[in-house]
Amino acid sequence: MVLALLLGLLIATPASADRIKDLGGFQGIRTNQLTGYGIVVGLPGTGDDNLEYTIQSMKAVASRFGLQLPSTVNPGLKNAAVVMITAELPPFAKPGQKLDITVASMGKAKSLRGGALIMTPLLGADNQIYAMAQGNLAVGGLGAEGKDGSTIVVNIPSAGRIPEGATVERAVATGFENSPTLTFNLARADFTTAQNVAGAINSRLGMGTAQATDAVSVAVRAPVGGDIRATLMSEIENLDVVSAEPSAKVIVNARTGTVVINSAVRVGTAAVTHGKLTVRIDETEKVSQPQPFSQGQTTKQQKSALAVDEEKHPMFLLQPGPKLSDVVKAVNAIGASPADLVAILEALKEAGALKAELIVL
Incomplete structure (x- = not known):
């Protein structure tokens, strides 16, 4: 019983593991x-x-x-x-x-x-x-x-x-039964995930069964025959694989103001300040009446009132390598709107402090 328990702990699936079928699909099996x-x-x-x-x-x-x-x-x-x-x-x-x-x-x-x-x-x-x-x-x-x-x-x-x-009225030939190899294609290219998929298949079916040919495709050697391959693919699809951590990305939707930051984003040391400048112009019309018997004319005069209001926020320091939660807390502390957040992220990217790819939709 002790040996069985230890073996179960050794082969236990990590909490972040995904099924292979959720990471992509086999080539040729498509709509x-x-x-x-x-x-x-x-x-x-x-x-x-x-x-x-x-x-x-x-x-x-x-x-x-x-x-x-x-x-x-x-x-x-x-x-x-x-x-x-x-x-x-x-x-x-x-x-x-x-x-x-x-x-x-x-x-x-x-x-x-x-x-x-x-x-x-x-x-x-x-x-x-x-x-x-x-x-x-x-x-x-x-x-x-x-x-x-x-x-x-x-x-x-x-x-x-x-x-x-x-x-x-007619079936589409997929080459499933007699193709030289079965090719599994990842939905998102990643060399680490491709190697993990090939490793999981080899661990279950024997070394040399699967080989990662690039960042997307994993070639699987399989016997010819529809029934044998169907059983093999069913077994492969349900294997668990630990996916690689995605590359750091910040996605900004300029139309809706939505900003999504994944967990891989890191920020280097940077000092940030944020302020809001508001300019207000009030226009009023004033009527000027001439003196009696002065042969003058009634005229309109424009009167403008200008006011400038600038909100002042203290500068805050971002420590190197904060987590996503730290970035969110720091931005919320200064009351930045989604549009202001985009400006801050762009400035951090230009300063070299944002260790992520900034994508604007």
Whole structure:
């Protein structure tokens, strides 16, 4: 029992450990984007009306069923709309499985509520058909229009979704079963984390099984065969790895004033003072009346009052190598706003006291 307890303590996972599956994914196992061009019909007068490409699309749909519309006929199409369909094909999707699709109007359709999508092929980047879409739309938005031209729109009525509205017709080859090696790619490049991932795999499956090829990729030798590789990948994904500490960064969103500082940020010795200068100008008009019988004219005179108010804050000293909490406390002590904090950080960076990368979004 004592030996078992000691062994458990030796192999205990550190509190900061992450599963390998949370750090990235295997190469080739990814989603693929599908798009299609189709027609939504059955709209209650909220369609594209007489747009030329809508008419051409309707004639093309009618021709599928052997119906040839005369070239001189332009049907009113307020009950139809030209739409684009988008979907994501998940990895290992097989023919017959269902996909959720998003449908959005391309023209002047005011709303797709109540419409039905006519059967439409969905194409991949290689221009091949991978799914067929059809179904009734679920639209979350709505719109209303008064006789005087006033309108009200809630959310986006010109776009909607069809849950399980597409059926997969073709699977995407991933090379999973017979590729020479399995390659695990980190979501964020880091040489230390890549080495830690390779080390964890080698500790579990034997030395030489995994090798870090760069800061992102870890090559894993695996036997050929889908069932063997599926078992191997399941085991690898659930291994625990200690991620490397991220590089020191300060992220500033100039639009919202949001400032995020990670725990790796350090500050060297620096003296900082912060003040706020306010200039106030008050303009008033004064009417000057001439003396009686002086043949003078009434005139307006401008009177300006200038005031300058400067808040004074004492200089404070940042000791070398403070932690993140010390930086936050020091900045809060002088009552700096987010905009002032950005100015202080930029000045510390220029002075060489801020040991971090300053990123402005």
